[in-house]
Amino acid sequence: MRLHQGTFSLVADLTDDQIRKQIEYCIKKKFAIGIEWTDDPHPRNAYWEMWGLPLFEIPDAATIMYEISEARKAHPNVYIKINAFNNTRGIESTGLSFIIQRPSFEPGFYLVRQEAPGRTIRYTLQSYAVQGASEGTRY
Amino acid sequence: MSNVEQRTRIKSERYESGVIPYKKMGYWDADYTVKDTDILVLFRITPQPGVDPIEAAAAVAGESSTATWTVVWTDLLTACDIYRAKAYFVEQVPNSATEFFAFIAYECDLFEEGSIANLTASIIGNVFGFKAVKALRLEDMRIPFGYLKTFLGPATGVIVERERLDVFGRPLLGATVKPKLGLSGKNYGRVVYEGLRGGLDFLKDDENINSQPFMRWRERYLYVIEGVNKAAAKTGTVKGSYLNVTAATMEDMYERAAFAKEVGSVIIMIDLIIGYTAIQSIAFWARKNDMILHLHRAGHSTYTRQKSHGINFRVICKWMRMSGVDHIHAGTVVGKLEGDPNTVKGFYDTLLLPSLKENRNIGIFFDMDWASLRKCLPVASGGIHCGQMHQLVQLLGEDVVLQFGGGTIGHPDGIQAGATANRVALESMIIARNEGRNYVEEGPEILKAASKECRPLQVALDLWKAITFNYASTDTLDYEATPTKAAA
Numbered sequence: 001m002r003l004h005q006g007t008f009s010l011v012a013d014l015t016d017d018q019i020r021k022q023i024e025y026c027i028k029k030k031f032a033i034g035i036e037w038t039d040d041p042h043p044r045n046a047y048w049e050m051w052g053l054p055l056f057e058i059p060d061a062a063t064i065m066y067e068i069s070e071a072r073k074a075h076p077n078v079y080i081k082i083n084a085f086n087n088t089r090g091i092e093s094t095g096l097s098f099i100i101q102r103p104s105f106e107p108g109f110y111l112v113r114q115e116a117p118g119r120t121i122r123y124t125l126q127s128y129a130v131q132g133a134s135e136g137t138r139y
Numbered sequence: 140m141s142n143v144e145q146r147t148r149i150k151s152e153r154y155e156s157g158v159i160p161y162k163k164m165g166y167w168d169a170d171y172t173v174k175d176t177d178i179l180v181l182f183r184i185t186p187q188p189g190v191d192p193i194e195a196a197a198a199v200a201g202e203s204s205t206a207t208w209t210v211v212w213t214d215l216l217t218a219c220d221i222y223r224a225k226a227y228f229v230e231q232v233p234n235s236a237t238e239f240f241a242f243i244a245y246e247c248d249l250f251e252e253g254s255i256a257n258l259t260a261s262i263i264g265n266v267f268g269f270k271a272v273k274a275l276r277l278e279d280m281r282i283p284f285g286y287l288k289t290f291l292g293p294a295t296g297v298i299v300e301r302e303r304l305d306v307f308g309r310p311l312l313g314a315t316v317k318p319k320l321g322l323s324g325k326n327y328g329r330v331v332y333e334g335l336r337g338g339l340d341f342l343k344d345d346e347n348i349n350s351q352p353f354m355r356w357r358e359r360y361l362y363v364i365e366g367v368n369k370a371a372a373k374t375g376t377v378k379g380s381y382l383n384v385t386a387a388t389m390e391d392m393y394e395r396a397a398f399a400k401e402v403g404s405v406i407i408m409i410d411l412i413i414g415y416t417a418i419q420s421i422a423f424w425a426r427k428n429d430m431i432l433h434l435h436r437a438g439h440s441t442y443t444r445q446k447s448h449g450i451n452f453r454v455i456c457k458w459m460r461m462s463g464v465d466h467i468h469a470g471t472v473v474g475k476l477e478g479d480p481n482t483v484k485g486f487y488d489t490l491l492l493p494s495l496k497e498n499r500n501i502g503i504f505f506d507m508d509w510a511s512l513r514k515c516l517p518v519a520s521g522g523i524h525c526g527q528m529h530q531l532v533q534l535l536g537e538d539v540v541l542q543f544g545g546g547t548i549g550h551p552d553g554i555q556a557g558a559t560a561n562r563v564a565l566e567s568m569i570i571a572r573n574e575g576r577n578y579v580e581e582g583p584e585i586l587k588a589a590s591k592e593c594r595p596l597q598v599a600l601d602l603w604k605a606i607t608f609n610y611a612s613t614d615t616l617d618y619e620a621t622p623t624k625a626a627a
Contacts, residue, residue, distance in 0.1 A: 001373060001374070001375070002374075003374070003375040003376075004338060004374035004375060004376045005305060005375060005376050007306075007307060007308040007309050007566070007569065008566045008569070008570060009566075010338050010559060010562045010563050010566055010593075011563055011566045011567055011570070011589065011592075011593075012592060014570075018570065018574075021573065021574045021575075022570070022573055022574075025573035025574065025575070041375055042375075043305065043371060043375055043376050043377045044377070046305075084308075089493065090493040090514070091298060092298070093298045093301065093302060093307075094301070094302070094307040094308075095307060095308055096307055096308035096573075097305070097307045097308065098308075108372070108373070108375065109371075109372040109373075109375055110372060111368055111369060111372045119357075119361050120361065120401070120402060121361075121365065122403075123364075123365075123368040123403065125368070125371060125372050
């Protein structure tokens with residue numbers, strides 16, 4: 001499967017040049033930029049691991065591109081995303097969030113169905129990759 | 140000496156029994172200084188032939204506040220000068236000989252805290268049937284900060300909803316299940332699954348899907364949720380489908396909402412026709428139960444569309460943001476339903492901005508701070524398709540749910556293909572916009588380039604390339620480049 005999370009995920013993976021342009025957009029909007037990675041991409045996993053702190057007042061896209069390449073070197077076969085933070089009053093939340101690296105194989109999720117009273121089913125979403133594999137050995 | 144009735148009869152000219160003009164009764168005050176705590180209302184008045192516009196404005200102020208048709212001595216038992224609404228400015232509507240804009244100020248204490256029902260019972264209560272006016276339209280309202288603070292507004296609005304769904308930096312995508320009526324629960328859930336699987340964030344019930352003989356509500360909820368969960372597993376994302384809980388009674392609505400929660404839905408939906416009190420009630424329920432609340436504006440065109448009479452939809456936007464709905468249908472501009480671009484921009488700003496500035500070019504007549512009430516997410520639905528993506532992004536911006544019903548389900552290669560076409564068109568357009576390209580000019584090229592790697596998009600563009608809805612709007616704005624007087 002292909003994980004559909006993030007602003008851009010049904011188009012082809014963004015090239016580094018395209019990533020840089022999106023980062024330039026974030027800089028222009030005065031967003032802070034964080035890099036996050038995980039090998040547990042459950043849709044309700046709100047907290048991926050942070051690659052350091054988000055960068056504030058970024059001088060140029062090269063600074064972020066450098067951190068991206070360092071993060072990729074350290075975590076070559078997991079999900080990595082860019083999270084851009086917008087601190088404008090009335091927003092104060094994420095402004096843009098997109099995946100910049102995927103594991104070579106994305107096994108995806110399956111549904112556990114628990115038969116409940118009446119016709120109700122309780123659904124649990126589980127990850128093939130996380131199932132039975134410890135952190136760091138999932139992809 | 141005369142009898143007691145004669146001796147105690149009120150001598151004041153103002154309070155002698157009988158009928159005197161409203162403007163003489165204190166409902167017109169050209170020198171009135173507007174207070175920050177006043178509720179300000181702009182009406183468009185068409186007086187009956189021969190009726191002085193100022194007298195008509197005073198009459199509207201009177202009938203929507205304390206007055207009745209004749210003088211009553213019991214006024215004198217109250218601080219009546221405070222409670223009388225005051226018309227304070229009247230101007231001719233640009234390019235119209237018969238219509239007038241009338242500004243009226245209402246004391247805040249005329250209205251119960253946190254009650255849209257009470258607010259509207261005065262402002263649109265009796266006065267719209269008043270014989271002295273031929274037609275009357277409520278154009279805009281300035282709700283003061285203090286009164287707004289008695290409302291909680293949307294529980295999730297734009298920001299919290301995005302965090303819950305994990306969707307940022309682009310419009311949300313949705314679709315209405317079609318056909319609107321007649322599908323069985325199982326077939327209905329199929330449409331939900333396919334649309335979400337293909338890349339939409341939401342599917343939705345239509346306004347008139349409640350619990351009909353062909354599909355009762357419990358059956359629908361169960362199958363829809365199966366589709367939602369299966370699509371979530373297939374895509375690894377949070378998905379939703381608005382379950383319409385509109386029903387005959389509040390008890391039925393609570394029962395349906397509770398079941399929606401029990402089966403794990405993230406969102407429920409209501410129709411505007413359930414009424415202001417029911418809307419506020421279900422909004423409180425939704426807040427308490429972590430549920431996003433979608434409002435379909437069913438019925439609104441019966442009173443919002445004609446320029447001379449009724450309520451401008453921007454006022455409904457204000458009331459609904461105060462009531463606490465998280466989503467509201469607010470127009471598409473380019474789709475099949477009514478919507479002048481500047482008017483619609485005014486609706487979107489009303490729903491989304493932290494504070495409003497007077498700007499008659501988009502139909503906003505008052506400065507108004509929203510007192511930190513959350514933003515209400517506009518929904519664009521009705522006759523839109525992926526070939527218009529550049530226009531939609533330009534006209535409606537990022538904070539909107541784009542709903543392609545026919546534009547998803549009508550795709551020749553199926554619903555999944557339709558959904559994917561929409562999502563790829565949208566992502567491509569946002570990438571281009573962020574890159575600083577002139578995406579509006581280059582829109583068709585951007586879509587064409589994206590369609591080279593996405594067959595569903597190619598098919599959709601070929602099919603719908605010529606579809607536009609270019610009809611003149613009925614509800615357009617009346618303004619002059621320089622307004623005659625800034626509203627206070």
